[in-house]
Amino acid sequence: MGRPKRALGELGKVTYTVESSGLIVARARVHDGSGKEHRPNGSGATEDEALAALRASADVAVGRVLAPRTQILTVSELATSWLKVAYHDDDPRVLRQRREQTVDGYASVIRAHIVPRAGAIPIAEITVDRADGLLIDIAREKSVMTANKVRNVMSLMFDWAIQQGHFSAAGSIQQTRYGAVVVANPIRATRRADEPDTVYFELDAVQVKYILHLIREVWPERHRARYPVGRRPNYKLLADYILITLGTSERTAEPIAIRFQDVKFEAVEQPDGSLTMEALVWVGGTMVRTKSRGLFRQDSPKAERQKRWVRVPQFATKVLSELVANHVPDPERNPDDVLITSERGRPRDASAIGELLRMFRREFEPELLAIGVDAEHLTFRSLRKAVAAAVSDTAGVEVARDLLGHSDEAITEGHYAKRPELIVEVAAEALNKVFAGIDG
Structure with missing residues (x-):
């Protein structure tokens, strides 16, 4: 034989x-x-x-077609295996890999919500109704946005599990309280939670000027009277950051990634024969923090296609020219040569800038409410909304789309700007008109 x-x-x-x-x-x-x-x-x-x-x-x-697969039994085991390849994926069909900070965010969602609630459950027993119940509980106990994050991460995990052959879900029949149903990825069959409607946040020049007055003049005196000794909040940094955000429409962590070489100045002759200095800013990076690398400058904004030159209005030109004039290169502490640095000459962390704004909101909530500004909505993202609203109302939604770096006008309209009624030519001119005199 x-x-x-x-x-x-x-x-x-x-x-x-x-x-x-x-x-x-x-x-x-x-x-x-x-x-x-x-x-x-x-x-x-x-x-x-x-x-x-x-x-x-x-x-x-x-070949991979015959390579044996390790059987994964529980949601926790699936999460561990998926995270190992979520960032370092050697599949040649994938043109753009997930960024490390994105995977860190996935790991945080898994650690805080998925494993504590469903880690021990076998993946074959995750039915649509069980997953839906999990998401409902998270939405009630945490928030709708958190539930949607969990749904997104679990859906990616189960897609990968099906692709790898860890369990047979495609076309399988699962018994639910509503009867037998045929499902592929059970997470995708759950209901995505409806997030709150977009809050359109519009600031006029008078409101911005008053906010800058509170930051520059009132806050220092009030803080000094309350705390005669000790470290002071960086009032100037917050005021400058607001002006740069309004002038460039950048996301929270992008202004601190502006390098010395990212700013260009041009002398422009006005109709009356006078010369004014205008600034162009290259929006080509953002500051990020990951577990493995710490704080560093990423050489692209949120997406590679969003790199762009922005001509900024006069109030932002004034701040940028001061930063450029005072800039001192320091290859050891500031290898990327960014303009906005800490007192020790190192790059700034976006979380510190955000905390500075939160301190201001807590201190001046009554004053902000008195001028029609809800302190809760005064964020750097809301300033980006204010820019979009100002530009779309005066220069058109197409200009607002290009200024914000969106790929589609629908994104600009749906999340940041309303349909304009008046069309003019460029964003910088529109911002100069809307926020004239705020740096006075």
Whole structure:
């Protein structure tokens, strides 16, 4: 009786040899999908290590179609395995890999919400109604936005599990309280929570001027009277940051990523013959923080396609010209040569800027309410909304779209700006008109 025929991708007899260096080498034969024989090998300090290396080598030899898959049983195990490849994906079909900070965000959602609530549940038992109940609980206990984040991460996890063959969900029949249903990814069949409507936030020049007055003049005196000694909030930084955000429409972490070489000045002759200095800013980076690298400048905004030159209005030109004039290069502490740095000359963290604005809101909530500004809505993102509203109302939604770096006018209209009634030419002119005199 002949030997039983080996299955495709199955290792034959494994032999071990010991090299002069003491390294153990494992060898075997394996057949691929075309019937061709391969003789892979693997090495390690022990036979177990050599065998593991041999199996990995065999997987490469016979192709991924025959490579064995490790069975994943629970949601927690699935999350652990998915996170390992979510960022370092060697699939040549994927043109743009997820950024490290994105994967850090996924890991945070998994650690805070998914594993504590569903980590021990076998993935084959995650039915649509069970997943939907999980999301309802999170929406009630946390927030609608958190529930949607959990839904997004779990959906990506289960898509990957199906692709890898960890469990058979495509076309499977699952029993629910509503009867038997055919599902693919059970998470995708759940209901996405309706998030609150967009709050349109519009600031006029008088409101902005008063806010800057509170920051520059009232806050220092009030803080000094209350705390005669101790560290002072950086009032000037907050005022400058507001002006730059209004002038460039950048996201919260983008102004602190503006480098010395990202600002260009041009002398422009006015109709009356006078010359004014105008600034162009390259929106080409953002500051991010990851577990592995800490704080660093990412060489693109939120998306690569959003890189753009922005001609800024006069009030932002004034701030940028001062930053450029006072800039001192420091390759050791500030290798990217950003303009906005800490007292020690290092790049700023967006969270510190955000905390500074929150301190101001807490201190001046009654004053802000008195001028028609809800302190809760005064954020750097809301300033971006104010820019979009001002530009779209006076220069058109197309100009607002380009200024904000959106790929589609629908994004600008849906989240930031309302349909304009009057069309003019450029965003900088529109901002100069709407916010004239705020830096006075």
